[in-house]
Amino acid sequence: MIVVENIFKSFGNETVLDDISVTFEKGKTNLIIGRSGSGKTVLMKSIVGLIEVDSGAIYFDGRDFIHMSLKEKQELRKEMGMLFQGAALFDSLTVEENVIFPLQMFTDKSHEEKIERVNFCLKRVNLENVNRLFPAELSGGMKKRVAIARAIVQNPKYLFCDEPNSGLDPKTALVIDDLISEITHEYNITTIVNTHDMNSVMEIGEKVVFIYEGLKCWEGTKDDVLISDNTYLNDFVFASNLAKKIRDLQPKQGN
């Protein structure tokens, strides 16, 4: 479980996170949603310490992350996996070398054991026979899956996914969403996903937090999203014509 308490973050005169408090639950896919520029990525990067917050507290299963030393943060990060927006695979390394990288750095397992673990993780994300390929030779969806394999190779307790579906077609996006959800439940980890994709919200949003201009505006489940009377949330959720038509159909179905 990750608890965020009253965090503030400003860049110059611009307040990007304004008194955000939220609890991300273990064994669930927790979604942070909001428009582009609303502060989602800053919130996620603040939680993992890639951006320093101005004030507030962040607890990972009770451990105070903000006041940890750099060394302690590095230790805690070994329990985290992160899927970046652009996958962030190392260009000069093959798929296998990318996934095995954290194991090479932090474990003393034999090479055979490491390769076995790498192959298991790649198989888990439905990728096989790609070990020798370089990231430039992969499609966008494959890159994301390799990044997920790299994120889970050390059995993390916390998984962070920043816009996992950006740049993917709807069908591939569903595959990635399902994968994230399955892994969360299978390993009982705390997963936080940043997204503005409503398909993802309706697929895997067990807990949804809506950020609007740096403020936590709403929280609930994916089922609550469609029936909320929060104006800002409704503007976001029902922004497209398709979503508006679905909303307009709902009362008729009820009658």
Place this chain on the structure above:
Amino acid sequence: MIVNFGRYLILMYRVFSKPEKFRIYFRETIREIENLGLNSIGIVIIISIFIGAVITLQTRYNLESSWIPLYLIGLTARDTILLEFSSTMVGLILAGKVGSNIASEIGHMRITEQIDALEMMGINSASYLILPKMVAAMFFNPFLTVISMVVGIFGGWIAAIVTGALSSADYIYGVQYWFIPFYITYALVKTVVYAFIITSVSAYYGYYVQGGALEVGRASTKGVVYSSILILLTDVILTQLMLA
């Protein structure tokens, strides 16, 4: 400027923290020796041979006097190459080649979040990315300097005999005449210091880049410019300290 210097010191503090795994860092250092060192041999040889030739010819045309023995041309070419060209000029050339390579590589990793990915794995990204480059350059650049010295003097000899500026015997006698071995020590000390400047300054500009491809290009240019200025400044200081 003070802010930049402060951030540079903080970065260096992180770079020289204890590595997570020595074996991985050693492997990376070997890779960087190939990338930054071995791949620079070609350009060092080409530039050194031509500059050695030009130094010899220019010295010959500036010493048109029957009072001056011709072997002094060999001596002048040798000392110019040993004292200044093979350390400082090659240092400036490497600041352009290696410095821009380091700044753009690290800058690209920054804007594509690869550095964030390293941090998220619990790895000290500054140390992992920069320390092997530094060690590789500080270890291998002295070899490049020695290669440059040998090839530069050889280039002068070729120019002397091909153009007939002076005889082979005069040039070889001049190259051997009044040789001071400390000049080589002086050149190698400068080379090691330049290697540190080139790698650390370029890495600094790459590591803290923000934005996109344009900013990476700017960081690369800044890395080269500031490395070059610092090399020239250090040249003056070390020359005063070691030769005065």
